[in-house]
Amino acid sequence: MPFVEDPAHLSIARLKSDLLAHNVALPPAASKKEVYVELHLKNIDQKNAAEFSSDDEEETREAARESSGFEHSRDKDPEVTQMPDPSDLTDEYLREALLKHGVKAGPIVASTRTLYENKLRKLLLHSNGDDELYSDSEEEQEKRDDIESVLEEQKPEEAKKIKGENDKTFSITQMVQEMESRGSLSDCTVKELNSSRVGEHCSRSYRFAMNDLDKSRSTDQSLYHTPKDVHPPRGMKLPQESGKPILKDLFPDTKPTTTGIYVTPRRPIKGAAQRPVQYSYSYPDTLVSPVTLERREVERRLVSIHIQILFFFFVACILFYIYVNVQDSTVLALLDSFSHCFDKEGWAFLQPGTEGTQAVCKQD
Amino acid sequence: MSSTSQKHKDFVAEPMGEKPVMALAGIGEVLGKRLEEKGFDKAYVVLGQFLVLKKDEELFRDWLKDTCGANAKQQGDCYGCLKEWCDAFL
Numbered sequence: 001m002p003f004v005e006d007p008a009h010l011s012i013a014r015l016k017s018d019l020l021a022h023n024v025a026l027p028p029a030a031s032k033k034e035v036y037v038e039l040h041l042k043n044i045d046q047k048n049a050a051e052f053s054s055d056d057e058e059e060t061r062e063a064a065r066e067s068s069g070f071e072h073s074r075d076k077d078p079e080v081t082q083m084p085d086p087s088d089l090t091d092e093y094l095r096e097a098l099l100k101h102g103v104k105a106g107p108i109v110a111s112t113r114t115l116y117e118n119k120l121r122k123l124l125l126h127s128n129g130d131d132e133l134y135s136d137s138e139e140e141q142e143k144r145d146d147i148e149s150v151l152e153e154q155k156p157e158e159a160k161k162i163k164g165e166n167d168k169t170f171s172i173t174q175m176v177q178e179m180e181s182r183g184s185l186s187d188c189t190v191k192e193l194n195s196s197r198v199g200e201h202c203s204r205s206y207r208f209a210m211n212d213l214d215k216s217r218s219t220d221q222s223l224y225h226t227p228k229d230v231h232p233p234r235g236m237k238l239p240q241e242s243g244k245p246i247l248k249d250l251f252p253d254t255k256p257t258t259t260g261i262y263v264t265p266r267r268p269i270k271g272a273a274q275r276p277v278q279y280s281y282s283y284p285d286t287l288v289s290p291v292t293l294e295r296r297e298v299e300r301r302l303v304s305i306h307i308q309i310l311f312f313f314f315v316a317c318i319l320f321y322i323y324v325n326v327q328d329s330t331v332l333a334l335l336d337s338f339s340h341c342f343d344k345e346g347w348a349f350l351q352p353g354t355e356g357t358q359a360v361c362k363q364d
Numbered sequence: 365m366s367s368t369s370q371k372h373k374d375f376v377a378e379p380m381g382e383k384p385v386m387a388l389a390g391i392g393e394v395l396g397k398r399l400e401e402k403g404f405d406k407a408y409v410v411l412g413q414f415l416v417l418k419k420d421e422e423l424f425r426d427w428l429k430d431t432c433g434a435n436a437k438q439q440g441d442c443y444g445c446l447k448e449w450c451d452a453f454l
Contacts, residue, residue, distance in 0.1 A: 106416060106417055106420070107416055109416065111413060111416070111427070112416055112423070115426050115427055116423075118426065119426075
């Protein structure tokens with residue numbers, strides 16, 4: 001810290017810390033720099049009286065100029081690092097700085113100013129810290145996100161681009177496997193139109209490929225995940241190069257060649273393909289998606305709905321027929337007799353041997 | 365979904381009018397007093413601050429914490445209350 005320096009050239013944070021060091025009460029948070037400068041001058045001026053007394057007016061003028069823009073202070077003050085202190089910024093500069101970090105700020109008024117300053121500080125800290133330590137993982141995350149967006153949008157072009165980027169960091173076997181999954185993805189784009197299930201499988205396989213790639217990157221193991229039935233011949237070669245112990249279990253009969261590559265006739269190895277994968281996702285036995293389950297339920301209901309509709313029309317016809325014939329008095333008498341009969345039968349059903357009720361009905 | 369308190373339901377049920385700041389969910393006597401001291405004596409003034417912050421949750425929570433020292437739950441209750449009121453009446 002320089003021994004003698006104009007307080008107008010210091011940032012507000014520096015002024016604050018200096019005032020605190022000299023046990024001076026700080027002004028309210030929303031005060032402008034001039035207030036800090038004055039306090040600084042008043043209190044620390046006592047110790048350096050001779051040097052500052054003549055420069056007071058100039059300094060206040062400079063402070064007024066500097067409070068309106070941050071570039072001035074940045075040039076003069078060697079202590080300020082690349083990031084200007086948010087407290088020094090004007091409302092406009094503050095808003096621009098927030099916009100650079102992707103934050104669309106609302107009105108910056110007295111009550112909101114400190115909040116936005118704090119937000120900018122947090123963003124500056126995060127951006128600095130992340131750049132140094134976490135750049136690799138961020139790139140990875142971006143790539144993962146890119147790939148997943150590819151899955152949703154089904155654009156193989158992006159996958160190619162990502163694959164090109166990944167070449168630098170991944171080993172050759174992993175590269176080829178990526179090509180596999182990318183190839184399977186392009187097939188999936190066609191097959192997805194036919195059946196949603198295949199698309200789901202493809203997307204899952206692709207995602208698992210990426211997860212496995214990440215793991216292998218850390219553990220330096222190569223993958224034995226094969227894309228599903230989509231590319232039968234290609235899928236076998238790569239896993240066999242690396243996943244020998246596992247393939248020995250699967251194919252005990254095959255003889256190892258001199259190069260150590262197992263070549264067998266392809267049959268769908270759902271067990272092997274899914275085995276490394278099952279820890280993260282378990283398929284139900286029937287492999288039925290919820291959509292098909294719903295459709296089955298609806299179909300069940302549909303069948304009965306048809307029957308219900310027919311029955312409804314049948315009853316409606318009967319009623320219509322009755323309504324048409326109701327003018328006829330004979331039919332009315334018929335109806336009455338029918339109703340009596342029903343009553344009689346009801347009683348007879350409930351209490352067998354009730355002749356008294358029958359007599360009652362006949363009387364009516 | 366967490367259930368809302370009776371205070372929340374009462375506030376969101378009708379336009380706030382001249383309701384005091386203590387009618388807000390999450391703002392009790394102590395916090396209400398602190399807000400009134402700062403000049404936020406009516407619920408609509410806090411609403412004004414909420415709107416000036418563009419209904420941003422993080423900023424509003426920070427503001428509430430700085431202004432009256434509300435804890436996380438109180439911040440959340442107040443934010444939810446105002447947000448729902450705005451959705452209904454604004």
